[in-house]
Amino acid sequence: MSVREMVVQPAKKAKLASRELANISSQQKNEALLIIARQLENSTEEILKINQEDMERGKQNGLSSALQDRLKLTEERIASMAEGLREIVQLEDPIGEVLEMGKRPNGLKVGRTRVPLGVIGIIYEARPNVTVDVAGLCLKAGNAVILRGGTNAFNSNQILTEIISRALKAAGLPEASVQLIQTTEREAVDILIGLNEYLDVLIPRGGEGLINKVVRESSVPAIQTGVGNCHVFVDASADLEMALKIVDNAKTSRPAVCNAAESLLIHKDIAGEFLPRISQKFIDRVELRGCEKSRKIVPELNPAQESDWGKEYLDYIMSVKIVESLEEAINHIFQYGSMHSEAIVTRDYARANQFLDEVDAAAVYVNASTRFTDGGQFGLGAETGISTQKLHARGPMGLKELTTTKYIIRGQGQIRE
Amino acid sequence: MSVREMVVQPAKKAKLASRELANISSQQKNEALLIIARQLENSTEEILKINQEDMERGKQNGLSSALQDRLKLTEERIASMAEGLREIVQLEDPIGEVLEMGKRPNGLKVGRTRVPLGVIGIIYEARPNVTVDVAGLCLKAGNAVILRGGTNAFNSNQILTEIISRALKAAGLPEASVQLIQTTEREAVDILIGLNEYLDVLIPRGGEGLINKVVRESSVPAIQTGVGNCHVFVDASADLEMALKIVDNAKTSRPAVCNAAESLLIHKDIAGEFLPRISQKFIDRVELRGCEKSRKIVPELNPAQESDWGKEYLDYIMSVKIVESLEEAINHIFQYGSMHSEAIVTRDYARANQFLDEVDAAAVYVNASTRFTDGGQFGLGAETGISTQKLHARGPMGLKELTTTKYIIRGQGQIRE
Numbered sequence: 001m002s003v004r005e006m007v008v009q010p011a012k013k014a015k016l017a018s019r020e021l022a023n024i025s026s027q028q029k030n031e032a033l034l035i036i037a038r039q040l041e042n043s044t045e046e047i048l049k050i051n052q053e054d055m056e057r058g059k060q061n062g063l064s065s066a067l068q069d070r071l072k073l074t075e076e077r078i079a080s081m082a083e084g085l086r087e088i089v090q091l092e093d094p095i096g097e098v099l100e101m102g103k104r105p106n107g108l109k110v111g112r113t114r115v116p117l118g119v120i121g122i123i124y125e126a127r128p129n130v131t132v133d134v135a136g137l138c139l140k141a142g143n144a145v146i147l148r149g150g151t152n153a154f155n156s157n158q159i160l161t162e163i164i165s166r167a168l169k170a171a172g173l174p175e176a177s178v179q180l181i182q183t184t185e186r187e188a189v190d191i192l193i194g195l196n197e198y199l200d201v202l203i204p205r206g207g208e209g210l211i212n213k214v215v216r217e218s219s220v221p222a223i224q225t226g227v228g229n230c231h232v233f234v235d236a237s238a239d240l241e242m243a244l245k246i247v248d249n250a251k252t253s254r255p256a257v258c259n260a261a262e263s264l265l266i267h268k269d270i271a272g273e274f275l276p277r278i279s280q281k282f283i284d285r286v287e288l289r290g291c292e293k294s295r296k297i298v299p300e301l302n303p304a305q306e307s308d309w310g311k312e313y314l315d316y317i318m319s320v321k322i323v324e325s326l327e328e329a330i331n332h333i334f335q336y337g338s339m340h341s342e343a344i345v346t347r348d349y350a351r352a353n354q355f356l357d358e359v360d361a362a363a364v365y366v367n368a369s370t371r372f373t374d375g376g377q378f379g380l381g382a383e384t385g386i387s388t389q390k391l392h393a394r395g396p397m398g399l400k401e402l403t404t405t406k407y408i409i410r411g412q413g414q415i416r417e
Numbered sequence: 418m419s420v421r422e423m424v425v426q427p428a429k430k431a432k433l434a435s436r437e438l439a440n441i442s443s444q445q446k447n448e449a450l451l452i453i454a455r456q457l458e459n460s461t462e463e464i465l466k467i468n469q470e471d472m473e474r475g476k477q478n479g480l481s482s483a484l485q486d487r488l489k490l491t492e493e494r495i496a497s498m499a500e501g502l503r504e505i506v507q508l509e510d511p512i513g514e515v516l517e518m519g520k521r522p523n524g525l526k527v528g529r530t531r532v533p534l535g536v537i538g539i540i541y542e543a544r545p546n547v548t549v550d551v552a553g554l555c556l557k558a559g560n561a562v563i564l565r566g567g568t569n570a571f572n573s574n575q576i577l578t579e580i581i582s583r584a585l586k587a588a589g590l591p592e593a594s595v596q597l598i599q600t601t602e603r604e605a606v607d608i609l610i611g612l613n614e615y616l617d618v619l620i621p622r623g624g625e626g627l628i629n630k631v632v633r634e635s636s637v638p639a640i641q642t643g644v645g646n647c648h649v650f651v652d653a654s655a656d657l658e659m660a661l662k663i664v665d666n667a668k669t670s671r672p673a674v675c676n677a678a679e680s681l682l683i684h685k686d687i688a689g690e691f692l693p694r695i696s697q698k699f700i701d702r703v704e705l706r707g708c709e710k711s712r713k714i715v716p717e718l719n720p721a722q723e724s725d726w727g728k729e730y731l732d733y734i735m736s737v738k739i740v741e742s743l744e745e746a747i748n749h750i751f752q753y754g755s756m757h758s759e760a761i762v763t764r765d766y767a768r769a770n771q772f773l774d775e776v777d778a779a780a781v782y783v784n785a786s787t788r789f790t791d792g793g794q795f796g797l798g799a800e801t802g803i804s805t806q807k808l809h810a811r812g813p814m815g816l817k818e819l820t821t822t823k824y825i826i827r828g829q830g831q832i833r834e
Contacts, residue, residue: 413656
């Protein structure tokens with residue numbers, strides 16, 4: 001079979017499956033999710049064996065230890081995937097909700113009802129648990145899903161989707177509701193992003209290269225995710241103890257994720273006190289790259305280049321800039337931010353609100369770490385990614401973000417004049 | 418100035434203007450809209466003179482009489498544009514609405530607030546009134562807008578946007594909130610659809626060629642609008658008098674618009690009675706192109722080709738197919754429909770609901786004409802187009818569809834474990 005066929009065939013099947021899925025009861029969907037969870041647990045040994053082979057191959061191919069850790073499955077991780085599915089069962093089914101039903105002057109009853117998006121394509125990288133998480137969320141919201149996972153995790157993803165398909169069949173749902181693209185050829189991505197006839201939405205989860213490619217080339221409507229050049233602004237009136245804790249947490253609690261902070265903005269009035277303290281706290285742990293003014297206060301800082309302001313390090317590195325005012329901080333974020341997560345630390349009521357109003361990002365914080373931008377933390381349950389675009393979904397995407405609406409109109413013979 | 422600069426410059430200015438607009442009060446926006454309305458009325462003579470020149474040029478270039486009619490402005494049409502703006506003033510400002518604010522277990526207050534999209538690009542064709550309608554809606558929702566109108570209406574659009582800019586200035590709003598691209602070069606569209614750095618959303622309003630181009634090539638997230646291959650299905654249990662009225666209205670009340678019906682599906686049980694009646698009603702008015710079965714009942718029908726089923730005629734032509742069942746009708750719509758507006762005429766409760774549930778379209782009707790798919794008819798006020806995609810907006814787009822949300826999080830020093 002050609003690579004093209006290996007992408008188009010599952011997409012066609014997914015479209016047919018999506019029609020069936022759209023009108024399946026919550027009960028049946030929940031039963032299917034529980035069966036998948038049980039089958040995953042029952043297949044733990046088989047999954048671990050195949051994942052071990054992926055790991056061996058990865059090591060031989062020189063996979064970094066960070067990526068090895070993402071790829072690795074353990075008994076606990078499989079149990080946690082199953083638990084994730086059981087949590088999705090607990091979430092309310094968004095499908096069928098009726099919104100804004102009302103009667104027009106001519107007697108027409110016009111409203112909207114929440115329906116699945118249809119077929120969702122997900123392109124992702126190393127972590128095989130994503131396979132189960134997104135399959136569960138897409139199913140609960142009544143969507144079929146086409147998965148394109150990372151090459152290194154191919155066999156792990158394959159066994160996971162096989163188990164899911166078997167479970168779907170046992171539950172009486174279309175097997176084609178969840179399908180993995182059965183080739184690791186790069187060309188498959190080029191084909192997938194052109195299938196707007198079959199796919200309703202594409203969610204790329206991965207590095208900037210992948211996301212930019214999808215944004216530029218995809219004919220399928222896409223939701224940009226993930227790139228996070230997040231700032232913490234320590235205002236003149238900040239509680240400096242609180243600011244130290246927040247900056248530390250935002251930078252170091254998990255530097256490789258998109259909601260980690262990459263840049264520290266400090267109001268000039270407290271820079272003389274705060275900057276030495278944070279650089280002391282970060283000593284031997286985080287490399288700070290400072291603007292000129294900050295290097296006058298702490299000369300040991302490495303100098304920041306213009307290119308540093310826009311960078312998502314995903315590492316123990318942070319740029320530092322001293323600003324004259326709240327306005328300069330907001331302008332800097334406007335210029336260099338990626339509209340992901342932005343925080344101010346302040347005691348000032350008016351400035352807190354100004355920051356919330358004027359900073360244009362998926363999540364804007366007062367006195368809290370940017371690391372909270374996450375479906376679970378926001379109370380949405382699991383998430384399929386964090387949207388950094390403005391269309392359709394912004395911020396962590398839960399079940400509702402995997403749905404759309406349609407207008408339903410009940411008449412008694414009305415015609416338009 | 419190069420064509421590129423003639424597109425990039427306004428886009429840059431629009432992005433800056435959008436920052437200011439995002440935090441302007443409803444009162445100020447409404448005052449600006451009222452000033453624009455007044456200035457349009459006061460400039461009626463000037464507008465008509467320039468529109469007359471566009472009309473002369475159009476005639477010389479062989480513009481069809483239908484397009485001439487779309488292009489033409491009259492005193493009444495200008496008054497009606499001004500009236501449209503006053504109606505937008507009456508609509509509730511969607512910006513600032515707070516959604517789903519709640520407290521998380523760790524004390525974080527997490528909610529969403531409705532904010533403008535930012536910069537909206539609109540590509541449209543002949544009608545200059547669109548210039549004023551969409552400018553008004555975008556402004557009310559706090560967005561800056563870049564307009565790319567049709568070549569034939571260029572001078573009319575230019576005077577209208579000049580008047581709007583002057584009024585914005587008088588109202589203390591950024592002049593660059595509404596800008597027309599000052600060139601009719603086709604290349605300008607190619608440039609515009611690549612400016613995802615400055616534009617947040619693109620709405621193409623026009624023919625299939627334009628929409629397909631945008632879907633395939635745009636790096637700016639786009640909302641597909643308008644292509645409507647709409648069906649009316651006359652079920653076995655239909656009130657045939659009602660069906661005759663609805664089919665006639667859906668086809669002939671305004672055949673050139675996207676919510677007009679293009680295809681008639683008739684249940685076999687009543688085809689023998691209904692088809693002769695509708696073809697009698699349409700005689701000399703609408704060309705019916707029938708399937709084989711329908712030509713056995715009314716042999717005078719022209720034969721429908723396979724290509725007819727997917728066609729948006731936008732004319733006094735309608736395809737006719739006799740179906741065995743409701744399921745066959747739904748399958749036919751799934752295969753050939755454009756997910757715009759679909760109607761069933763029936764007396765049967767279960768079948769009405771099955772049609773509403775299973776047909777996947779922006780608007781699904783029972784016992785009413787598809788012609789109602791319209792922002793005004795649905796009670797949204799004016800509209801910026803009718804979305805036929807599933808992402809972000811579906812169906813007529815009013816003010817809310819020109820907004821997005823951002824998460825706002827108020828903490829007291831929370832960090833993530």
